[in-house]
Structure formats: structure tokens, C-alpha cells
Amino acid sequence: MRRLALFGAGLLAAWATGPIRAADEFRVTASVYPLGRITDTTEIRLVLSIEGSSMPEVSSLNLPPMKNLHVISGPANSRQSQMSWVNGAISSSNSLSMTYGLAAEGPGPAEIPAFDVQVGGTHYRTSPLRFTVEAGGGAPPPGAQGHGARGRAPQPQSGDDGIDVFLETHAGAATAWVGQPVLVETTLYTSVATPHFDWIDDPTFKGAWTESLAVDSNREAARVEKGGRQYMAFPVSRKVVVPTAPGAIAIPQATALVQVQRPSRDRFGMLFGLEPLVNLQRKTSPLTITARPLPEAGKPPDFDGTVGSYRISATADRKQAEVGDAIALRVTVEGLGSLQAAKPPRLPSIPDAKFYDPKIVENASTGANHLSSRKTWEWVVVPLSPGSLDLPAASFSYFDTESGTYREARADLPTVAVVRGAAVPDTGVARGEVQQNLRDIAFVKPRSGPLREPVPPLSRRAWFLALLVLPVAAVPVGIWAGRRRERLLTDSGFARGRRAARAAMKRLERAERRAADAAVFHEEIAGSLVDYVADRANRSAAGLKYDELDAILAGGGVPQALRSRYHRCLETCDFARFTPDAGRDGARADVLREARGILKALEESW
Numbered sequence: 001m002r003r004l005a006l007f008g009a010g011l012l013a014a015w016a017t018g019p020i021r022a023a024d025e026f027r028v029t030a031s032v033y034p035l036g037r038i039t040d041t042t043e044i045r046l047v048l049s050i051e052g053s054s055m056p057e058v059s060s061l062n063l064p065p066m067k068n069l070h071v072i073s074g075p076a077n078s079r080q081s082q083m084s085w086v087n088g089a090i091s092s093s094n095s096l097s098m099t100y101g102l103a104a105e106g107p108g109p110a111e112i113p114a115f116d117v118q119v120g121g122t123h124y125r126t127s128p129l130r131f132t133v134e135a136g137g138g139a140p141p142p143g144a145q146g147h148g149a150r151g152r153a154p155q156p157q158s159g160d161d162g163i164d165v166f167l168e169t170h171a172g173a174a175t176a177w178v179g180q181p182v183l184v185e186t187t188l189y190t191s192v193a194t195p196h197f198d199w200i201d202d203p204t205f206k207g208a209w210t211e212s213l214a215v216d217s218n219r220e221a222a223r224v225e226k227g228g229r230q231y232m233a234f235p236v237s238r239k240v241v242v243p244t245a246p247g248a249i250a251i252p253q254a255t256a257l258v259q260v261q262r263p264s265r266d267r268f269g270m271l272f273g274l275e276p277l278v279n280l281q282r283k284t285s286p287l288t289i290t291a292r293p294l295p296e297a298g299k300p301p302d303f304d305g306t307v308g309s310y311r312i313s314a315t316a317d318r319k320q321a322e323v324g325d326a327i328a329l330r331v332t333v334e335g336l337g338s339l340q341a342a343k344p345p346r347l348p349s350i351p352d353a354k355f356y357d358p359k360i361v362e363n364a365s366t367g368a369n370h371l372s373s374r375k376t377w378e379w380v381v382v383p384l385s386p387g388s389l390d391l392p393a394a395s396f397s398y399f400d401t402e403s404g405t406y407r408e409a410r411a412d413l414p415t416v417a418v419v420r421g422a423a424v425p426d427t428g429v430a431r432g433e434v435q436q437n438l439r440d441i442a443f444v445k446p447r448s449g450p451l452r453e454p455v456p457p458l459s460r461r462a463w464f465l466a467l468l469v470l471p472v473a474a475v476p477v478g479i480w481a482g483r484r485r486e487r488l489l490t491d492s493g494f495a496r497g498r499r500a501a502r503a504a505m506k507r508l509e510r511a512e513r514r515a516a517d518a519a520v521f522h523e524e525i526a527g528s529l530v531d532y533v534a535d536r537a538n539r540s541a542a543g544l545k546y547d548e549l550d551a552i553l554a555g556g557g558v559p560q561a562l563r564s565r566y567h568r569c570l571e572t573c574d575f576a577r578f579t580p581d582a583g584r585d586g587a588r589a590d591v592l593r594e595a596r597g598i599l600k601a602l603e604e605s606w
Contacts, residue, residue, distance in 0.1 A: 308337020
């Protein structure tokens, strides 16, 4: 026991006096994973490792332009510390790993050039990384290719992941007229469980106007057979594409990140759902839609570019009116096509009536695919003389896609009988002539009786009765306020939760004032989001990771879409702290606006 006590005393003395090597040397390396075969469907990771005797402090990291690669996420930071006792001295080892997610733009050579890293005031330079990206899996099996619009069907490929998951894009038509909407849908086919799906890029269509439609992947999922295999088909994108100019409209390739469960031979893991999760990249095949120009022959003078198949209807709110009354005329155009830019139908002017400019009272898209639409205009017509008001027929010109010709839809309006009202004397003078005023004096007091209005007594006035009821109504309010104040003083968790939003907003204001410093700005934004969740859950914000934050939000009933926005905003802030180009003024304003929107949405849904 005495020897053990002496050994313990010596250990404490060595801990207090043993030398600790100064943090003046670091080892900086850059690596690409996976180490084996890399395909354009593989999750590629760039890992920057920094090791030293002290905890490294890394300045803003600026990745160089890469060949055949681009960054899709990160950096995700991981720190580790170790201490060891050697010959009566303590040595420490610390490391920092910064992981970036990369996406390959296609098969071929890829390169990450050498780049500088500043650690503790010293510059280090990594070695260039070169490798070859091979064509990976992700295409449908033979005989299961999609029917794209003039798109080359994707050929089956063998990927290193060995998981049967692919994307397929389908266009409703290979050719269309300019202005004719085409439905473009993308479906995810998988034979294994897919816990998560997210688009990496969302390409734009040149020469076309697009509108994204809502998709409920889980509700619309269906089991289908392709190439003799069974798949679960999940719609993941649905867009309406309207060509705006003739020519070829390219629907470019889109890349998505799919998280799947790799099938395992371990029966114990399969029994308890412990199959490993794998992140895969899947790409759609590019398609082409050919837009044909509208013919010039037979084009009506009032044609405004509306293309489709339509019908027209017209109604009046009354069949009899007096001179000077307002008559409402409604004309509705509906059918297959887009009416976003459609002009009002023609209503020729008629004598003895005044027409006011129309206004749109309804503009709706109907149907599951939103290729059908309806638009309603309303005119106000005021008859100026008695008689029969024959309202003109409403006409609407459009290009019929089925026949390939221009058509005119017409709708007749009912005849309105106009009578002279009692307030309009029949002087026999034509409208527009100056009439003599029949009364020279307009009496100020046309009625008999006293001029002064009777004043009700005080006891019958509304404000006096309200004062009598106010003390009674204030009692429950006072009780509620007292109990709430007592709970704020005694329940620290409740108090933190109530003040979470206000504290987070104040921190966002502080971040806005310090927007000149990109690192500090994004650190304040991320801190406000993390502190808000920690305050609502009555937990310490120190050490909270992404998965813990997501679990807290899920436990509070926050929807998956909002949790994804929260996670992306945190990743954006982490990335911008080490990448100055991502922290430009416009991007900072977007991040600040997104953070405020997320906090507001969390307050409403949590």
C-alpha cells in the first residue's frame, strides 16, 4: 500500500511538472475515399486530416477548382484528443478531420489540385490527388428503359455498389408546339429500402418556362415490374415545361443522393434492421423535346399566343336592369393548356352602354397534372338609356394543338331589358345635351322636427357598460398571468423554452451587425439555430451533433421537410466558415433570411 501511495504521489507530481511539447508542428494530409474503385455513382469524400500536439486552429479553407468534381456538402468537422504517459512525461495528440462530399460530373480523369492550409499561423500545402472515375451503376435493367422524349435510353451498367436503384425521367411528348405544356416526371425505382432522397442539382431548362408541381412520394408509391424484376416506384419530381421558342429543348441530366440499406447476409442484423446504410449517387438520362413554331397562315389579328384546346362560356348577373345600374358580365375560358399570359376575350363596344376594363376574378389550374387551367374575367357594364341591351358575343382566339389550326371560341350573352328608374326623369333630352337644373335651392334641413339628436343617458352607453364588465373579465387574466410568472421563476426549462425564440432572434441581429466577418457571421447564425433547439429541449448546446439535433426536432413533431432545411442551413454555415467564397454578401443575406424563416417555422410547428 505504501508503494502504491508513493507511485500515486509521483504520478501527480509528474502531471504537474512533466513537459508538454509546444504546438508548433502539425501533420497535414489530404485523402480521397473510397480507396478502391470510384465510379460516378459513388459517394466521394475528401478528408483533410490535421494532427499535432495541440488542438489545431484552422483558418478559412479555400478549395481550388477541381477537375471533373464539385463540392456538394461539407465540411463536416471531427476533433479527437489523446493523452499518454511516457517515462514520467505527458504527451498529447490532437487531430481535426474535415470531410467534404464530392460529386463526379461524369466518367473520366479527376483531379484535386494541391491547396494551402493555414494551421496555427503556419502554411501547409497538400499533395495533388488524381484518380479515374469509372461509369457506375444506376441504370434500369435491360428491357426496362424509360420512354423519354427523344432521349437515348440509358444502358445497363455494372456499379461497385451492387444495389439495384435507378432514376428514370419521362416526358409526356417528344414534340410540342411553342406554348404547349408538356409534363416531365422523374421516378425513383428501388428494390431495397431508401430512408433518404435528396437532389444534388436542379438544372434549368433553356428555351422553356417551367413550373414545379407538388409530389407526395410515399402516397404515390407503387409496386411495378420492369425487365422481369419487382421495384418500388417513387415519384420524386414533376414539372410542367412550356416551350417559349422553337427548337430543341434539352432536359439536362440531374443528380440525386440516395441513401439505401445494403442487403446483408447477417441474419441477426436483418432481424433487427441493422443493415448498413450506403449513400449512392444516381443520375437521370438527358432528354430532348422538340418545339415546333406556330404557323403564320391563318393567324388571327388578336391572337396572343395561347396554345391548347379551350371552350368559353359567358354569363350576366341579371336579365333586367335600370338605367345607371351596374351589370356584371363574366366570361370564363377553360381547357387543356396554359392561360397564364392569356389576354381577355374580345367584347365589342356597343352604343348606349359604358364598358369598364375587365379584371381577373379567377385564375386556377385544375387536374392532377396541372395541364388544364381555367381563367375568368369580369366586366362592369352600365346602360345609359332604356330599351333592349343586346350584349355582344365574347370571342377568344387560340391555336388548337390537336388540329394544328387557329380557332375562335365564341359565347353569346343574354339580352338585358333596361327600364327607366324612378330617380331618372324622362325629359326627352338626348343623352349628352346640357339640361337645365329644375331646382335652384337645395334645402339643408329637408325634414321636420328638432335638429339635435337625442343623447342616451350614461347608464345606457356602451363604453360605460364595458367598464362595469372589465373588472370581472380581468380576474381570470390576472390569475393566468400570475401562474405563468410563477412558472417562469421556478421552472427553468419552461423559462428557457419561452425565451428561446427571442434569444435566437437577438443573436441573428448580432450576426447581421457583424456580417463583415464571414467566419463570425456564420458562427453566430449556426449558434442561434443550435441554441434555440437546446433551449427548447432544456439541454446544453455544447456537443450537440447533427443526428442529436434531428432527433430532438423529430421528438417535437417537426416535419421532415423543415428538419432538412434546418440541417442544410447548419451545413451551409459550417462550410462558409472555412470557405470565404461561399460567404459573399449576397449569400450571407440569403443565409440570414433562411435562418429567420426556419426559426419562425419552428415556432409555428413545435
